[in-house]
Amino acid sequence: MTRSSLTTPPEGADQPKAHLNAPPPGSALGSHYSRCFGCGADHPTGLHLAARTPDGATVEAEFTVGTAHQGAPGLAHGGVLAAAMDEVIGMSIWLFHKPYVTARLETDYLLPVPVGTTLHLRAWCTGVAGRKAYLEAEGRVGAPDGPVAVRAAALFVEVNMEHFAQHGDAEAMAAEHHEYEVNP
Numbered sequence: 001m002t003r004s005s006l007t008t009p010p011e012g013a014d015q016p017k018a019h020l021n022a023p024p025p026g027s028a029l030g031s032h033y034s035r036c037f038g039c040g041a042d043h044p045t046g047l048h049l050a051a052r053t054p055d056g057a058t059v060e061a062e063f064t065v066g067t068a069h070q071g072a073p074g075l076a077h078g079g080v081l082a083a084a085m086d087e088v089i090g091m092s093i094w095l096f097h098k099p100y101v102t103a104r105l106e107t108d109y110l111l112p113v114p115v116g117t118t119l120h121l122r123a124w125c126t127g128v129a130g131r132k133a134y135l136e137a138e139g140r141v142g143a144p145d146g147p148v149a150v151r152a153a154a155l156f157v158e159v160n161m162e163h164f165a166q167h168g169d170a171e172a173m174a175a176e177h178h179e180y181e182v183n184p
């Protein structure tokens, strides 16, 4: 894909391995927040991505494009597809048990994606250097080995959990009762 230097790991970046306490291969990841646009079950118009990890270090999910996701009549909106990429990439870096946010997301749109299409999404990390993590994702049409319709490359930056409490809704965060393991 056309990837900028900003989303390319520098020489000497660490190649991440599955975390010691990563979910076992094949596990469903669940949602990190019930009202998340990408994965929340309680979001009325969200993408409802249900991801799993095949190996504790990468993430897979399926996304079926619906009428709520259109840009041109009958075709997926590019921003919605970028959101799906952002979500699976975010889920994949969460596997390493540290909180990160998207700093930069680059997306290549290779094929039009009609309503009714199921995209097979996959995300993986290509390197970590200090607070910066470099990640990629792809969405394939109809099957895990189908033609690639969308590709993304991203730079995520590590933050602390206070980032979410300070800038977001601390009460909603507390109400979710998740145990976020940040320093395993």
Ligand SMILES: CCCCCCCC/C=C\CCCCCCCC(=O)SCCNC(=O)CCNC(=O)[C@H](O)C(C)(C)COP(=O)(O)OP(=O)(O)OC[C@H]1O[C@@H](n2cnc3c(N)ncnc32)[C@H](O)[C@@H]1OP(=O)(O)O
Binding pocket: 006, 032, 033, 038, 086, 087, 088, 089, 090, 091, 094, 099, 100, 101, 102, 103, 104, 131, 132, 155, 157, 158, 159, 164, 172, 173, 174, 176, 178, 180
């Ligand atoms: C119920 C509780 C829920 C809790 C949540 C649990 C965790 C999540 C779990 C699972 C996720 C699932 C999926 C979620 C959805 C997908 C993720 C999103 O969509 S996140 C939202 C969108 N993103 C933002 O809102 C970031 C907004 N930006 C910022 O907050 C800051 O700009 C931040 C943190 C990115 C950086 O700010 P600085 O002050 O901490 O650090 P500085 O020094 O500016 O940057 C650090 C390094 O990164 C580079 N950098 C930063 N931004 C860059 C950019 N846009 N392009 C290139 N480089 C950049 C800088 O040049 C610097 O590099 P040098 O260390 O000097 O080499």
